[in-house]
Amino acid sequence: MLPYYQHIPFFSIVLLMICGILTSVVRSGRVALRIHLGAVLALLGANLVLLANVLPRQERFTYALGIVSHPYGNELVCGPLEATLAVAFLLVMAMSVLGGRDGVFEDVEPGKQNLYFVMCDLIMASLLAMIYTNDAFTAYVFIEINTIAACALVMAKDSGATLVATIRYLMMSLLGSGLFLLGLTFLYHITGHLLIIDIHDQVQQLAATGAYQIPLTVLMGMMALGLGLKSALFPNHTWLPDAHGSATTASSAILSGLVLKGYVVLLIKCIFCIFGEEVFAASHVGDVLLVMGALAMVVGSVKAIQETHIKRMIAYSTVAQIGYIYLGLGMGGAAAAVAAIYQMLVHAFTKPMLFLCAGELAEASGHRKQMYYLRGAGHRAKLAGVGFTVGGLSMIGLPLLGGFAVKFYLADAALSGSWKMWVALAALAVSSVLNALYYLPAIIQIWSKAQPGENLPQLPVKRPSLAFVVAVLVLGAGTVLLGVCCSGTGALLSLGLSLL
Amino acid sequence: MSELFSTLWTQRFMITAVLLFCIGAFSLVFNPNLIKKLIGFDLMDGAIYLMLTSAGYIRGRVAPIVTDFSAAPSVETYINPIPTGLVLTGIVVSVSVTAFALALVVRIYQKYHTVYLDVIMATMKKGVD
Numbered sequence: 227m228l229p230y231y232q233h234i235p236f237f238s239i240v241l242l243m244i245c246g247i248l249t250s251v252v253r254s255g256r257v258a259l260r261i262h263l264g265a266v267l268a269l270l271g272a273n274l275v276l277l278a279n280v281l282p283r284q285e286r287f288t289y290a291l292g293i294v295s296h297p298y299g300n301e302l303v304c305g306p307l308e309a310t311l312a313v314a315f316l317l318v319m320a321m322s323v324l325g326g327r328d329g330v331f332e333d334v335e336p337g338k339q340n341l342y343f344v345m346c347d348l349i350m351a352s353l354l355a356m357i358y359t360n361d362a363f364t365a366y367v368f369i370e371i372n373t374i375a376a377c378a379l380v381m382a383k384d385s386g387a388t389l390v391a392t393i394r395y396l397m398m399s400l401l402g403s404g405l406f407l408l409g410l411t412f413l414y415h416i417t418g419h420l421l422i423i424d425i426h427d428q429v430q431q432l433a434a435t436g437a438y439q440i441p442l443t444v445l446m447g448m449m450a451l452g453l454g455l456k457s458a459l460f461p462n463h464t465w466l467p468d469a470h471g472s473a474t475t476a477s478s479a480i481l482s483g484l485v486l487k488g489y490v491v492l493l494i495k496c497i498f499c500i501f502g503e504e505v506f507a508a509s510h511v512g513d514v515l516l517v518m519g520a521l522a523m524v525v526g527s528v529k530a531i532q533e534t535h536i537k538r539m540i541a542y543s544t545v546a547q548i549g550y551i552y553l554g555l556g557m558g559g560a561a562a563a564v565a566a567i568y569q570m571l572v573h574a575f576t577k578p579m580l581f582l583c584a585g586e587l588a589e590a591s592g593h594r595k596q597m598y599y600l601r602g603a604g605h606r607a608k609l610a611g612v613g614f615t616v617g618g619l620s621m622i623g624l625p626l627l628g629g630f631a632v633k634f635y636l637a638d639a640a641l642s643g644s645w646k647m648w649v650a651l652a653a654l655a656v657s658s659v660l661n662a663l664y665y666l667p668a669i670i671q672i673w674s675k676a677q678p679g680e681n682l683p684q685l686p687v688k689r690p691s692l693a694f695v696v697a698v699l700v701l702g703a704g705t706v707l708l709g710v711c712c713s714g715t716g717a718l719l720s721l722g723l724s725l726l
Numbered sequence: 727m728s729e730l731f732s733t734l735w736t737q738r739f740m741i742t743a744v745l746l747f748c749i750g751a752f753s754l755v756f757n758p759n760l761i762k763k764l765i766g767f768d769l770m771d772g773a774i775y776l777m778l779t780s781a782g783y784i785r786g787r788v789a790p791i792v793t794d795f796s797a798a799p800s801v802e803t804y805i806n807p808i809p810t811g812l813v814l815t816g817i818v819v820s821v822s823v824t825a826f827a828l829a830l831v832v833r834i835y836q837k838y839h840t841v842y843l844d845v846i847m848a849t850m851k852k853g854v855d
Binding site: 298363366367370373374377378381384386387389390392393394396397400401404405407408411414415420 | 750751754755760763767770771774778808809812815819822823826827830831833834837838846847850
């Protein structure tokens with residue numbers, strides 16, 4: 227008889243799938259929203275219970291699905307790291323949907339609104355599956371489910387721009403998942419296993435004997451490249467600003483905050499669970515990731531500086547922030563990986579908040595998203611202004627906010643590296659300055675009064691809805707808490723990582 | 727020389743699959759026609775299925791379908807069925823992705839009256855200016 231909490235990962239995934247099916251026959255969008263929020267919040271509680279159970283025991287258990295025994299069956303696996311990620315993702319998902327609620331009902335045609343929440347259910351289910359799965363092929367299947375659902379979220383607005391952004395996103399995504407699947411096929415050819423634990427054993431044996439070194443390196447490169455494509459790693463980021471900048475606010479928040487992270491979680495699984503840290507480091511694929519990440523941090527920020535459309539600016543900032551994650555993963559070593567996961571959590575809380583606040587600010591400025599029209603928007607929508615300021619300052623790396631903790635951890639991890647130290651420290655320094663160069667002017671712009679002679683319409687103060695207030699407060703609290711309680715969270719993450 | 731040919735011959739499925747994958751990926755990335763991009767995607771996935779099926783095939787053995795119940799089934803008679811199962815799953819995935827993408831292309835065609843991505847991008851640029 228299994229302890230009750232070991233069933234939670236499986237039922238989390240299945241419950242969301244069932245909700246998706248239920249929601250597809252519900253006519254009203256509001257009911258669909260309630261079903262989605264109810265499920266996500268219930269699962270948030272359940273996963274908290276799971277975390278509270280696995281953390282004190284320092285336990286990482288596998289959960290066999292069905293009756294087929296170990297080497298052939300499908301399995302889920304859960305430890306403190308997985309549970310933490312699941313809790314954070316569920317919380318951010320609920321808040322993104324809650325905060326972008328009004329935008330969804332405005333942008334999506336009535337009669338199709340329930341389908342939007344079907345996609346939200348599917349995205350969350352596939353994210354949880356990617357976090358919990360212990361089977362490489364299952365991971366691939368859920369990558370594709372995630373891709374379709376994410377594309378549907380982008381095109382939900384049904385304007386020409388979003389349709390074209392979706393098709394470009396879809397094409398890049400398909401190439402990415404194709405590469406991942408090809409790498410996986412090679413891996414199956416070489417090792418003959420699909421369960422991550424068994425592949426790991428075989429790969430370690432191969433590394434010890436020195437056989438199949440070239441195919442192993444090639445397939446590592448292909449899987450990393452495929453997942454990098456899907457999480458918009460430079461230089462394959464060109465689809466991201468269109469997709470994230472033109473979609474409805476809730477979609478932008480979910481895509482930037484969560485969907486990209488799902489693939490990074492898989493990459494972390496690939497590095498630590500499938501290949502093993504030493505084999506991955508010996509292949510030098512990580513060095514490529516490090517350089518790409520460093521370039522992304524600089525190029526993404528430079529592009530963001532040139533951008534005058536607020537949502538596209540935030541989207542380019544995502545490119546830079548994804549670079550931080552890859553910088554950490556590429557550096558190698560447990561400390562750098564903890565920094566990368568920390569960045570994932572911080573970005574998951576901060577970026578949806580920035581998108582939600584930018585959406586609200588734009589709405590308070592007559593639905594215009596150009597920086598020029600946002601002058602004084604902070605006075606018209608106070609909470610959104612404060613949220614944007616907090617998020618922007620966190621991205622720059624002000625102490626006591628999440629972004630600072632990430633930069634601290636990354637720099638700390640970099641100090642032990644060789645040539646990587648200079649790349650990482652230089653990229654961190656340059657990117658922090660560049661971040662300040664576009665977030666500070668944006669913050670000043672939204673808080674300054676209109677100059678005499680400027681032809682800006684007088685707009686009324688916008689009262690925020692209760693849902694928006696809750697969402698921004700929770701996400702903001704997450705950003706601040708991750709900055710203040712950084713040692714505790716860091717210890718939790720490194721414990722989780724050591725159990726992988 | 728004969729060694730090279732025999733390696734090429736034993737790896738023929740792998741080589742065909744990699745060539746097909748490259749053709750598909752090239753078409754997916756560089757062809758401006760959206761329909762041809764999708765055909766490229768299906769070629770790419772087809773190549774992977776070929777590779778998976780060939781991984782499970784063992785020369786001289788048959789599909790694991792037991793017809794003769796008088797003798798106990800022997801593992802030595804059958805091919806490895808797991809890759810075939812993976813191919814089935816993969817086909818389901820690629821069918822649904824293709825269906826979704828085709829629906830999207832239809833929608834784009836209704837809006838822009840063309841399936842050429844470069845033309846669409848040019849039209850969008852003009853709209854902005």
